[in-house]
Amino acid sequence: MEAAVLDQIGDDRLHVRADAAVVAPGPGEVHVRIRAAGICHSDLSAMNGTLPALAPGVMGHEGAGEVLAVGDQVTDLVPGDHVTITFVPPCGTCRECLHGQPHLCAVHTVAAFTSPRFEVGSQPVFGFAGCGTFAEELVLPRAGAIKVEPDVPFEVAALLGCGVLTGVGAVLNTARIEPGATVAVIGCGGVGISVVQGARLAGATTIVAVDPVVGKHAGARRFGATHTATPDGFDELKQELTGGAGFDCAIEVVGLAGTIRAAYDATRRGGSTVIVGAGGAEQKVEFTAQELFLNERRILPSFYGSADPRRDIDRMLRFWRAGLLDLEGMVSRRLPLSEINDGLAALQGGDAALVRQIVTFD
Structure with missing residues (x-):
């Protein structure tokens, strides 16, 4: 499969590799085919070292797709379900989660810096923020995949993951x-x-x-x-x-x-x-x-907007369905993964016409 890889921190371009693969989903994990991924300024910040990231790593943390497979202990998602990816999956049992601050949960965040999610060639590769949505597929904790209804366009669902x-x-x-x-x-x-x-x-x-x-x-x-x-x-x-x-x-x-x-x-x-x-x-x-x-x-x-993705992604979709939140209008440009560096350059250059660029996977 294809994935856009940051070879080292400080690089201003990603290397689109065709020899990438995901690890198999373990217990409590989900394997997702990415259908749309947003290009966020945080991706640039990770590339230049402003935000913590590991290299080599598959970049991207805002996305949506469909479930391909689930690991043991996952009983509430099945292949074919549509999901939004959240880069702050709440564990539900840590101090922050129990105090009503799941956006500060660090359990899966720490794991993202110790558990490579991809292989490129024969080399283990990390996913940015535990995700790596600039790839055709990824594996993440069950809590990082928030189910959405199948009538929600993938690019709309992707925007909800971060921005x-x-x-x-x-x-x-x-x-x-x-x-x-x-x-x-x-x-x-x-x-x-x-x-x-x-x-x-x-x-x-x-x-x-x-x-x-x-x-x-x-x-x-x-x-x-x-x-x-x-x-x-x-x-x-x-x-x-x-x-x-x-x-x-x-x-x-x-x-x-x-x-x-x-x-x-x-x-x-x-x-x-x-x-x-x-x-x-x-x-x-x-x-x-x-x-x-x-x-x-x-x-x-x-x-992360002090948000609980389990609650707030559904809330954003209800605003959208009521015509109170314009999500389609935020999509300024669609591009394939092969043009990811053009999208990053446009974002870096402050293109006035851009609100959100979406990488599409057909």
């Missing part, structure tokens, strides 16, 4: 934005657009989308932003819309020290600053003890 759940979840689960709120969203990529849609779903009446690429502004408005701005014009718009007081919630979806600080500065006293962007260890943000004390702005990190 949509991260963005909408940051609004509904982490920030818990209330109807009538004023919201600023810094960053208008695929996750940022999902945040915009989440803010609209939550009933925010002012949604400002901020991005230096002016070409992304029209798309942000199409998905629910009421206003748009570049970083240079953001302060002026904040003054106009809030009288300088700041927004009820500012959500950062970039992962840079400067944009995190900008989100904090855009938040009103007593409001919430939500950090969604996956930044590197070198991105250090400074606050004084006095401003933290006097402003009482809550700083809320949001990993």
Whole structure:
């Protein structure tokens, strides 16, 4: 089978290999044929070392497909079932799962760094984030395959695995934005657009989308932003819309020290600053003890939208079926696995027309 392999951390291209194979599913595991995989900025971050990953490794962590086989102890999935892949499978028994924080479960994440899921030639190869959706097939824990109804298009199901759940979840689960709120969203990529849609779903009446690429502004408005701005014009718009007081919630979806600080500065006293962007260890943000004390702005990190994929993937699909969440409209480009490097380059270059690119497997 074919798979897109990162040979070493720091490479800016993947090597599409035709001699890849998956390990057989063990007890409690599922073998899935991938039918659609989203290209996420986190894939680039893993390739350049910003996010932890192992090489050689099959990249990709956002995808959907159909079950080919199940291992022993899997009784609730059968071959032919359609599934969305989640890169944070909750074990259900660890401290975090038992405290209602399954998005922080590390059980299967740790296993992903010790258990190669593929073989390329005769070499063991890891799957990024325990997945490796840039491959025709993969094997993962049962909890990493969330069943969806067969009428859900694979590309729609794929988006739910990371970008949509991260963005909408940051609004509904982490920030818990209330109807009538004023919201600023810094960053208008695929996750940022999902945040915009989440803010609209939550009933925010002012949604400002901020991005230096002016070409992304029209798309942000199409998905629910009421206003748009570049970083240079953001302060002026904040003054106009809030009288300088700041927004009820500012959500950062970039992962840079400067944009995190900008989100904090855009938040009103007593409001919430939500950090969604996956930044590197070198991105250090400074606050004084006095401003933290006097402003009482809550700083809320949001990993994977504070989501429980077992609950929230179904919830996103119900929003989609009700016409409240535009998932098809987020698909900007479809491409075969052979063109994966073109897709990564377009994402790296900040192509204004892109919200989400989907690798299709026919």
